[in-house]
Amino acid sequence: MAASPKLPPFDPADPLGIDDLLEPEDLAVRDTVRAWARDRVVPYVGRWYEDGELPQIRELARELGAIGALGMSLTGYGCAGASAVQYGLACLELEAADSGIRSLVSVQGSLAMYAIHRFGSEEQKLGWLPRMAAGDAIGCFGLTEPDHGSDPAAMRTFAKRDGTDWVLDGRKMWITNGSVAAVAVVWAQTEGGIRGFVVPTDTPGFSAPEIKHKWSLRASVTSELVLDGVRLPADAVLPDVTGLRGPLSCLSHARYGIVWGAMGAARSCFETAVDYARSREQFGRPIGGFQLTQAKLADMAVELHKGILLAHHLGRRMDAGRLRPEQVSFGKLNNVREAIEICRTARTILGANGISLEYPVMRHATNLESVLTYEGTVEMHQLVLGKALTGLDAFR
Numbered sequence: 001m002a003a004s005p006k007l008p009p010f011d012p013a014d015p016l017g018i019d020d021l022l023e024p025e026d027l028a029v030r031d032t033v034r035a036w037a038r039d040r041v042v043p044y045v046g047r048w049y050e051d052g053e054l055p056q057i058r059e060l061a062r063e064l065g066a067i068g069a070l071g072m073s074l075t076g077y078g079c080a081g082a083s084a085v086q087y088g089l090a091c092l093e094l095e096a097a098d099s100g101i102r103s104l105v106s107v108q109g110s111l112a113m114y115a116i117h118r119f120g121s122e123e124q125k126l127g128w129l130p131r132m133a134a135g136d137a138i139g140c141f142g143l144t145e146p147d148h149g150s151d152p153a154a155m156r157t158f159a160k161r162d163g164t165d166w167v168l169d170g171r172k173m174w175i176t177n178g179s180v181a182a183v184a185v186v187w188a189q190t191e192g193g194i195r196g197f198v199v200p201t202d203t204p205g206f207s208a209p210e211i212k213h214k215w216s217l218r219a220s221v222t223s224e225l226v227l228d229g230v231r232l233p234a235d236a237v238l239p240d241v242t243g244l245r246g247p248l249s250c251l252s253h254a255r256y257g258i259v260w261g262a263m264g265a266a267r268s269c270f271e272t273a274v275d276y277a278r279s280r281e282q283f284g285r286p287i288g289g290f291q292l293t294q295a296k297l298a299d300m301a302v303e304l305h306k307g308i309l310l311a312h313h314l315g316r317r318m319d320a321g322r323l324r325p326e327q328v329s330f331g332k333l334n335n336v337r338e339a340i341e342i343c344r345t346a347r348t349i350l351g352a353n354g355i356s357l358e359y360p361v362m363r364h365a366t367n368l369e370s371v372l373t374y375e376g377t378v379e380m381h382q383l384v385l386g387k388a389l390t391g392l393d394a395f396r
């Protein structure tokens with residue numbers, strides 16, 4: 001009888017052996033981003049969160065540019081040209097530090113840069129992408145309005161022609177990076193349908209007051225965009241797209257990053273809970289020794305690593321050019337929902353300490369409330385899947 005092959009040891013950090021699916025370059029990207037986040041975000045983010053600010057955002061953006069994390073999966077124009085899996089791994093590591101940092105990177109790369117890269121003119125690409133990839137210019141993406149969130153087709157922001165110029169009027173709401181952006185990609189109604197505009201934020205009539213009093217994503221800049229007679233030259237419009245297809249394809253790209261990122265927040269909470277359960281003693285022994293705590297940890301590990309496996313599967317499909325938007329909805333719906341559940345369960349394991357900013361758990365849990373809503377709410381992704389499964393549109 002042939003000897004049974006020697007099995008690799010069980011790795012609590014990678015119980016399914018998912019790392020075996022990664023190439024050495026994937027691991028190198030992951031390690032680089034993990035080290036950056038560990039050194040430059042983790043020690044400080046509790047304070048930023050408590051203060052409700054991201055004080056070094058420009059410096060952080062340049063550092064993220066230096067490690068190739070901005071517009072990471074785009075090619076040319078100073079972008080890293082990384083694979084979708086590598087981009088996903090980066091999102092996971094960034095969100096393990098804080099969802100606000102991952103949001104900065106997602107909005108910069110997957111929304112603002114992606115829109116210019118995919119739909120922009122050569123002049124727009126040359127003018128903005130190298131600076132954005134380096135982190136010298138921060139971008140934002142204005143789709144949501146005060147009265148139009150899940151239904152962006154009903155947006156009121158309007159761009160009208162005046163001679164060859166465009167003149168934009170309207171309001172955008174909840175815009176990540178808005179107040180610190182050098183450039184805003186703004187979506188507006190025109191007589192010919194929805195169009196995207198590349199708006200330098202120093203254009204007269206443009207302002208971006210910061211939204212305060214958030215109890216989620218506190219280490220992230222979120223703003224209103226005010227457009228009062230913003231006059232732009234003819235070449236400010238993104239030439240290669242008309243209609244909602246433009247912003248929706250950018251959102252699909254950003255959502256893909258969230259599928260990975262949410263598992264980063266979950267991993268941080270899970271690891272914190274395991275450490276705590278091994279050292280916290282009640283009734284004369286570590287709480288990790290009680291069956292009820294072990295059941296929680298086992299269930300958290302199952303959902304965490306299933307979620308990472310799902311993200312990896314979607315990443316491989318994206319790299320093969322076979323990822324459908326419905327599959328991204330599947331991933332975002334599952335992974336954000338499960339990540340929140342993991343964070344909440346971790347919170348219970350930490351008891352009263354679970355609500356303290358001394359630990360990352362409550363910060364991640366409240367951050368994920370935004371992640372659950374932005375880039376399409378849970379309900380929108382359920383409706384996307386419901387329509388794909390039944391052929392019946394339940395949106396209206």
Ligand SMILES: Cc1cc2nc3c(=O)[nH]c(=O)nc-3n(C[C@H](O)[C@H](O)[C@H](O)COP(=O)(O)OP(=O)(O)OC[C@H]3O[C@@H](n4cnc5c(N)ncnc54)[C@H](O)[C@@H]3O)c2cc1C
Pocket residue numbers: 107141142143144146147148149150151173174175176177216217222370373374375376377378379380394395396
């Ligand atoms: C921190 C943060 C950062 C953000 N950053 C950006 C950004 O950078 N750029 C940007 O453009 N936007 C951004 N957003 C906005 C975000 O994308 C929207 O909040 C989101 O699309 C939901 O819109 P809403 O908040 O207006 O909710 P609404 O659309 O008003 O929805 C409210 C509730 O009604 C439900 N609902 C709506 N329609 C239906 C229906 N047909 N059937 C069943 N349920 C329905 C929703 O699912 C939700 O539960 C950000 C939001 C947050 C919180």
